[in-house]
Amino acid sequence: MDFQLTEEQVLVRENMREFGKTYVDPIAVEIDENSRFPAEVIQKLGEGGWMGMPIPQEYGGAGTDYLTYAIAVEELSYFCAATGFTMSVHTGLVCMPLLLFGNEGQKKQYLTPLAKGEHLGAxxxxxxxxxxxxxxxxxxxxxxxxxxxxxxxxxxxxxxxxxxxxxxxxxxxxxxxxxxxxxxxxxxxxxxxxxxxxxxxxxxxxxxxxxxxxxxxxxxxxxxxxxxxxxxKIAMNSFDHGRIGIAAQAVGITQAALDESIAYSKQRIQFNKPISKNQAVQWWIADMATEVAAARYLTHSACYLKDQGKSFSKEAAMAKLFAAECSMRHTVKAVQIYGGYGYIKGQKVERLMRDAKITEIYEGTSEAQRMVIAGNVLR
Ligand SMILES: Cc1cc2nc3c(=O)[nH]c(=O)nc-3n(C[C@H](O)[C@H](O)[C@H](O)COP(=O)(O)OP(=O)(O)OC[C@H]3O[C@@H](n4cnc5c(N)ncnc54)[C@H](O)[C@@H]3O)c2cc1C
CATH class of the missing domain: 2.40.110.10 (Butyryl-CoA Dehydrogenase, subunit A, domain 2)
Structure with a gap:
């Protein structure tokens, strides 16, 4: 596996980051508070070719590999986990089964408008x-x-x-x-x-x-x-694809928790010094940085196998399990680093902690991932 991203992957990451900063970040608090579906953002994602990234161009997609798609989900989820998830469930659980198990007529009639972002899937x-x-x-x-x-x-x-x-x-x-x-x-x-x-x-x-x-x-x-x-068989295969999306979503959430923690701990003064000068805080942040990198590598390695046409079921479950539990652990720590301010509505770390929890539950709970992994390694 090549640890170096391709030029295209770096460009996709930058473009999605820009998209997130421009269209998602400014509304992230409001759509969370009002439980509002950001239809305008989903439409823009569709227009930009983001809603069918790993689907071949002949069926309306962008024809990227799965790794490139996972990078985009991570970046989008960094700004808003709900928006990242909307893209992920649409792509991994709806477009992918239609691509892999649908007939030609279904690919033309249903997959193509989905991959173009004209339709949304559930x-x-x-x-x-x-x-x-x-x-x-x-x-x-x-x-x-x-x-x-x-x-x-x-x-x-x-x-x-x-x-x-x-x-x-x-x-x-x-x-x-x-x-x-x-x-x-x-x-x-x-x-x-x-x-x-x-x-x-x-x-x-x-x-x-x-x-x-x-x-x-x-x-x-x-x-x-x-x-x-x-x-x-179709449901389980869809979950293999979907779980890579959830792992990427969880990595995006954890990276956001890390960045928030670094910035806040450097500017919050207690006892006449930034709280980042305390070893306890440093160790929390070191663990966050280490584990988010590990979660990202696991996610990318599952993508690598998928893109090589190899079996990736176990690796997708490992990536989802580790990334989800990592996001829960470290968003709780990020709230701790913020102290009382982290418990207040509107603070990003408070939303990150609430968003992280679902990654341990949907598309198979952490226990279900352990069943998949154990089933593979104990064969
Ligand atoms: C916000 C959200 C979005 C969702 N989106 C979708 C969606 O788009 N489509 C869809 O079909 N579903 C969706 N789900 C459903 C989700 O996938 C399920 O909630 C999940 O699979 C767990 O099922 P359950 O809630 O019935 O829990 P249960 O299966 O009742 O599990 C309860 C607890 O028991 C544990 N448990 C169960 N069996 C075992 C076992 N054999 N060994 C050890 N522990 C076990 C579980 O891990 C869990 O901790 C969504 C759920 C939520 C909350």
Whole structure:
């Protein structure tokens, strides 16, 4: 693995940093306080070609490698984790499965507008009784003539209230008697599909999270992704891609916590000297700097394997696990470095700490990542 970024990757990092400074940083506090989805920023990201970075140009994407994409997610998340996540869930959990498992017609009709940023995607897998235990889902799909009829309730769907295209999963009774989890595409405003409860969250408040409810929702027979029974495989593969995005998001959050901690500790005077002159504070900051670098390398190494066409499932889980726990640990420390001021609303470190927590939960909890890693190393 080459530790040197290419010229293109450096340029992408600089461009995304500039984008973040110009369009995201100025509204980050407001969209968090008001739980407002930054539709205007997502539109600009689409216009700039950022919403389909690893998707080939023939399907409306930018045709970059996965590492370049992860660098962009990190930079965007540095300014606003919710905006970085919107880009990540759209790309990793919606565009990627359509690219890898969709047929040519689906790539033209659904993937292309998604990758161009004209449409926004959502991934509806989780159900009230089926979180980590995906197989406990109870949603069903029954073929009736030329249509699938979907029934079930999905919960915690990111982009749920604002998406145009939904990837969802339901059990299909197979002719041979078994049941097959199957993946479907549901366009917004399909009759029988509605957005249910919207969730108010601890952090990541600019990202919109809701239930998606299917009640005799009819979609064309052709809206199946892959084959009947491919659903679990598609979901797990999507998570491999998505987890790299969450790892990059967590690295962005931790880097922001580090930069805030350095700046504040150098200017905050107590006992007639900056608090950065105390060894306790220095050690916290040294640990932050070390672990954010380690989290970034793990994330890049998962990207490297993905870009080489090699298996990267274990490495994506390791990157997500380490980067998420790292972001939680160090955003708590950043609040400590700020003292009482860190506990006050509007302070960046306060938002970073609330945003960091979700990276340990979604796209598989830290415990679920450990299951994936243990399953691989104990084979
Ligand atoms: C803000 C937000 C956005 C989300 N976005 C999406 C989305 O876009 N699409 C989507 O489909 N889902 C989404 N989710 C759902 C998310 O992926 C789940 O919340 C997550 O997978 C955990 O499921 P659960 O909440 O049901 O927890 P549970 O599965 O009930 O787990 C509860 C606790 O038990 C632990 N646990 C469970 N089983 C085991 C085990 N076998 N061994 C050890 N520990 C175990 C878990 O690690 C956790 O600590 C989102 C969730 C949130 C909060």
């Amino acid at each position: 991934f509806a897998l989780t159900e009230p009784g089926a979180g980590t235990d995906v197989g406990a889902a109870t949603s069903t799909a029954v073929l009736d003539g030329d249509e699938w009829v979907l029934n079930g309730t999905k919960t915690f769907c990111s982009n749920g209230p604002v998406a145009d295209t939904y990837i969802t999963f339901a059990w299909v009774e197979k002719e041979e008697g078994g049941r097959g989890m199957t993946c479907f595409i549901v366009p917004k405003e399909t009759a029988g599909m509605r957005v249910g409860a919207h969730f108010a969250k601890m952090g990541l408040r600019a990202s919109q999270t809701s239930e998606i409810i299917f009640k005799d929702c009819r979609i064309p027979k052709d809206n199946i992704v892959g084959k009947v029974g491919d659903g679990l």
